[in-house]
Amino acid sequence: MRRKRILPPLTACALVLAGCGRDELVNVDPEAAPGPTPTTYESILDASQLTGWIDTVFGGFLAPAALGYIQIEDGTPGVSFRGLVRFESIQDTARLLSGASPVLRYDSARVVISVDSAATRLAAAGTVLQLVEMEQEWDVSASWELAVDSPGVSIPWTGGPGGSLGPTVFDQDTLALVVTDTTTEMPDSVIFWLDEASDSLLKLWVDTTQTNTGLAVVVADSGRVRLFSPRLLYNMVPETEPDTALSTRSVATANTFYLDTTSISDIAGILRVGGINGWRVYAEIEVPDSVPVLGSAELQPLRGSTINKAELVLTSLDPVAPPFGAETEFGAGVNELADDFRVYGTKTPLSSFVPGSSFIVFPDSLAADSTLRVDLTLEFQRWAEQLPGTALPLRLAIRAIPEDAAFGFWEFGAVDGDPAQAPLLRIVFTPAARFTIP
Amino acid sequence: MTIRAVFPLLLAAGCAFAPVQATAQVKLLGNVGLGRPLRPLDARARALGGSAVVLHGGNLSAVNPASLSRIGASGIWLSYQPEKRTIEGDLASGELETADFPLFRAVLPMSPRWVAAASFGGLLDRDWGVQFTDTMTLSTGDVPFDERRTSDGGISQFRLEGGYILSPSVTVGAALQYYFGESRLEITREFPDDPFLSYVSATALQYTGWGLTLGTEFQPSDEWILGAVVTWNSRLDIRDDSTGAKIDVGLPIGVDVGLSWLPAPELLIALAGGWMNWSSLSDDLPDGNVADSWRLGGGIELRALQRGTAWTVFLRVGASFEKYPFELEGGAPTERAYGLGLGVAFFGGRGRFDSTVEFGGRGDRDTNNVEESFTRYTFSAAVFTN
Numbered sequence: 001m002r003r004k005r006i007l008p009p010l011t012a013c014a015l016v017l018a019g020c021g022r023d024e025l026v027n028v029d030p031e032a033a034p035g036p037t038p039t040t041y042e043s044i045l046d047a048s049q050l051t052g053w054i055d056t057v058f059g060g061f062l063a064p065a066a067l068g069y070i071q072i073e074d075g076t077p078g079v080s081f082r083g084l085v086r087f088e089s090i091q092d093t094a095r096l097l098s099g100a101s102p103v104l105r106y107d108s109a110r111v112v113i114s115v116d117s118a119a120t121r122l123a124a125a126g127t128v129l130q131l132v133e134m135e136q137e138w139d140v141s142a143s144w145e146l147a148v149d150s151p152g153v154s155i156p157w158t159g160g161p162g163g164s165l166g167p168t169v170f171d172q173d174t175l176a177l178v179v180t181d182t183t184t185e186m187p188d189s190v191i192f193w194l195d196e197a198s199d200s201l202l203k204l205w206v207d208t209t210q211t212n213t214g215l216a217v218v219v220a221d222s223g224r225v226r227l228f229s230p231r232l233l234y235n236m237v238p239e240t241e242p243d244t245a246l247s248t249r250s251v252a253t254a255n256t257f258y259l260d261t262t263s264i265s266d267i268a269g270i271l272r273v274g275g276i277n278g279w280r281v282y283a284e285i286e287v288p289d290s291v292p293v294l295g296s297a298e299l300q301p302l303r304g305s306t307i308n309k310a311e312l313v314l315t316s317l318d319p320v321a322p323p324f325g326a327e328t329e330f331g332a333g334v335n336e337l338a339d340d341f342r343v344y345g346t347k348t349p350l351s352s353f354v355p356g357s358s359f360i361v362f363p364d365s366l367a368a369d370s371t372l373r374v375d376l377t378l379e380f381q382r383w384a385e386q387l388p389g390t391a392l393p394l395r396l397a398i399r400a401i402p403e404d405a406a407f408g409f410w411e412f413g414a415v416d417g418d419p420a421q422a423p424l425l426r427i428v429f430t431p432a433a434r435f436t437i438p
Numbered sequence: 439m440t441i442r443a444v445f446p447l448l449l450a451a452g453c454a455f456a457p458v459q460a461t462a463q464v465k466l467l468g469n470v471g472l473g474r475p476l477r478p479l480d481a482r483a484r485a486l487g488g489s490a491v492v493l494h495g496g497n498l499s500a501v502n503p504a505s506l507s508r509i510g511a512s513g514i515w516l517s518y519q520p521e522k523r524t525i526e527g528d529l530a531s532g533e534l535e536t537a538d539f540p541l542f543r544a545v546l547p548m549s550p551r552w553v554a555a556a557s558f559g560g561l562l563d564r565d566w567g568v569q570f571t572d573t574m575t576l577s578t579g580d581v582p583f584d585e586r587r588t589s590d591g592g593i594s595q596f597r598l599e600g601g602y603i604l605s606p607s608v609t610v611g612a613a614l615q616y617y618f619g620e621s622r623l624e625i626t627r628e629f630p631d632d633p634f635l636s637y638v639s640a641t642a643l644q645y646t647g648w649g650l651t652l653g654t655e656f657q658p659s660d661e662w663i664l665g666a667v668v669t670w671n672s673r674l675d676i677r678d679d680s681t682g683a684k685i686d687v688g689l690p691i692g693v694d695v696g697l698s699w700l701p702a703p704e705l706l707i708a709l710a711g712g713w714m715n716w717s718s719l720s721d722d723l724p725d726g727n728v729a730d731s732w733r734l735g736g737g738i739e740l741r742a743l744q745r746g747t748a749w750t751v752f753l754r755v756g757a758s759f760e761k762y763p764f765e766l767e768g769g770a771p772t773e774r775a776y777g778l779g780l781g782v783a784f785f786g787g788r789g790r791f792d793s794t795v796e797f798g799g800r801g802d803r804d805t806n807n808v809e810e811s812f813t814r815y816t817f818s819a820a821v822f823t824n
Binding site: 024025026027028029030032033034035036038040042044294306307308309356375377378381426428430432433435436437438 | 463464465466469471472525529530531532533534535566567568569570571572574576577585586587588589623625627629632633634635636637638639641643676678680683684685687723724
């Protein structure tokens, strides 16, 4: 014990006294460098070479109402997106200099919605939009099958999936790519004039004893339009001054969109990332302590080695047609999963983000190259530093980041899919050097 | 071509991508055997060709414990030794700058006849570092990397010493040495052009051992001092901190002899020689090649200026030749050096400052495949209480 206590200060003194400072290094020929020569190995592993590899896809992590825009589309078989808008805070009293007056009537009402022209794809002959009354009450959780799809409450559309549309309030003329109405000073907007329905509709929405079923915005023919910021502009005519018209506006109290997803292919044998459903890949990978390497018949120790590079190699499947398949690039990355997704499914909590795992899904280059590499170096390095027998399987979630920015998804081969398209692990690692004494 | 397409081709081809396999590792001073020998000398002894067995006027180096008895005051001193080295060889080249503290010593007279001391000093320097750039071939293509292999540290000695005046002409001394130290070995591989994680592998080697030194001085007249020193050592225990592996190697017996002569009051001539049977380690070291070391050196000191007892200035010149024990390619290398020194004693001998610059070379390119030239500076400062 005494010897151990005296050793640290003696060692410190030794390093100061006899131990030297050295500022430079001697350049040597690589083949003649003194000391042990660590070998760097490369290993390319499929599921059969690992202790375990399970992957699956979960969706439903995104709600259209939370996206901040309304996407509508039609004209392509299997593709139907509808927007829902409801205005409830309609003024029923006009405030004049002479005092408050009940509204006699509403006129010149129009629904104005801004257009995201970058995300809009119009048909060659133009796209016609319609503003349609809805016949059933809904809320922002509405899906293609359900008018209300919130926890504990599921109300189907009475008219069948998609719901029943009522009278058309307004047929918008053929939509140009960029709509500019300089008279109202609202560029890049589409305007639905309610005309003679103005008074009856607004009075219906003001009357809290009546059900406000709101409006649907649909594509009448074909095309895809992304809209945002719906608002209602209208004139109020007071009872006390019927020759006066007061202009005012209301913003939508509820807006969302819903889509028919029945045309999206089954997810068996595929991995899917991104998309309006927020598709995520959940995977559990168990790596053995020693792995086969290229160029050698012997297993080499991965545990305890430095992981110079570890990447998940995903093989791209054929592109899915838009709008469900991604047309534009989107970011993605990997989170650790806090628990076993086979038990908790979509409710499995995400844990920390895996540093360095960010990547971009480039649809054009993926279609050409067919592989995508997800960098998991730091995750595997952390695994390799754990003692044998103490490491849990790697549980990972691959998802778009941010998830609401990737409208379309991309598909890759899964472990239980076509073996030629199954994911691989590529690991470049260097075991610890074997220093010789003295 | 995708990785899936390349994979079977690589397997079929038996593609090997171990980056380098050493064929004949270059041998540098410090990375062969136990390292490069160091001696706990002060600047005055360095200027006099390493003559540190006996010296008129106070022998401050931790070589001969009998010299302690001629230091009549308590005091402390320290040496600092920066060195610039230029290495040239068929397989290695570069410039190095190193810095050591080869000696720290404190003395305390216990009685008019005997003096005790404690000192730290160097024994073996294991400080070296090399670098190179190479390329490894992976399935994705060639990957360049920069690699550094370094060793930092060495083996020091802690000495408890005593000197005793047997008679006006004979003194004796003994020192017990505890050898200790650590060298940290590290390999770093970086990939400047690729987003690969850098590789670092390291370990530390710990050293412990014991030694006993006996010395004597014989002064037949005021002008002459003769001295001899013998050192016995235990085995040196070496432990790998990472693996716990241990070995022990024998340390050599050493003999040093020297003389100091004052042909005139202002002039001192010193000579010393030494031998150590390092070859006894041959069976203990994996690569064998160890030879006995020996050294010979001498120098002249001139008292150039003196102003009463206030201060005195000394000029010194010397040369040394030393054969190292651990062999490079072609055999054990030698060190040749000549030095110039300047010393000042002030406050009636209560303070001393000495500096030395030595120019020399080690090894021979034709024989050892590598040689180095060096400029070694040594600065020593001493303070005494009375």
